Amino acid sequence: MLTGERAVAETGLDALALKPAECDVRRALDVPLPTVAIDYEGRESLPDSEVLARLAAEKTVRLTIPVRADGFDPLGDDSRWASIPERVERVLVAGHGAYLSDDEKKRAVAPRLRAARERAPGAWVGTEGIERIALAAGGTQYELLSRSTKRDVRALRAAGFDGQVALYAPTVLTDDEDVVLDAVGSYAARRRPVARALPDGASVDATAAGRAREVLSAAVRDYALVGAPDVVREQVRELREVGVDIVVGYPARGVDEFCG
Structure with a gap:
């Protein structure tokens, strides 16, 4: 199996997302x-x-900039905001509740997203949980892969979103089912659709095993890019065909898998 630089080149990915925690x-x-996205996992x-x-x-x-969080x-x-180097570009998001205080969670997203976009017109806008607000804010729409991604992107393009x-x-980057499930099963x-389909306590x-393994084996391929590098490349190609411009991979097994 290809590893490191050759494997990454084979995938066709445009960027890698890293979690600083x-x-x-x-x-x-x-x-x-050439591009790296850095997720927000709390101020610390x-x-x-x-x-x-x-x-x-x-x-x-x-x-990633959570527009409801103190400091941003x-x-x-x-x-x-001012401490971020000028050359670092932004991804504006509502912010994951796990990294926000109760007061921060109560803050309205829409006006803050609009104000942040005025400050950083080139920012991407994370759509998770705020799809309509994100679309209204404009800019590059930053989506999570899901089982409805292809349908949703086709609909966006058909509606005239350019x-x-x-x-x-x-x-x-493997087709070993056990490794895949350990990496992205949880x-x-x-x-939500997967949680509903899984047997209780699975x-x-x-x-x-059994029904749980069947559900998870299908689900990981709906919500993640899975397989040998050439298989991932085919998945990326299909996403581009429906209108996705940029594909950012998160190394679910650790960054070493993607390093040369």
Whole structure:
């Protein structure tokens, strides 16, 4: 099986997403892709400005900005906004509830997204949970891969949307079913349609059996890019055919799998 740089090139991915709570984001310098997206996992995990500046000197860097969070709120405390190096581009999101306080969760998304877009017109807009608001805000729409992605993107294009669509997808470069389930089984199981289909109390990793394993084996392929690099490349090609412009892979087994 291909590994490292050759494997990544074979996938056809455009960018890699890194979670700073999981790895040193400086590993992005070892990834043979020109663009890296850095997820927001709370203020304590936010890379400092020197690290971001170093990455942005060699890569296109996109940093997730939760517009309701203190420090990034364009209608309130925006003290952290100015600390982001100028060359670092933004991905504006409502913000995952796990990384927001109760007060932050109560803040209205729409006016903050609009104000943030005025500050950063080139920002991508994360659509998770706020699809209509994100579309109204404009800009590159940053979607999560799901079982409805192809249908949804076709509908967007048919309706006349001519902006960019970027897609975030957990990615596992193997066809070993046990490895795949260990990497993204629990992720797929959190999706509502999958949770409803799973038997109560079922395992959601490689130990899943029977009906649970059947459900998960199908679900991981709905919500993640899975398979040998050439198989992933075919999945990426199909996404481009329906109108996806940029595909961002999240290394569900760790960044080492994507490094040269």
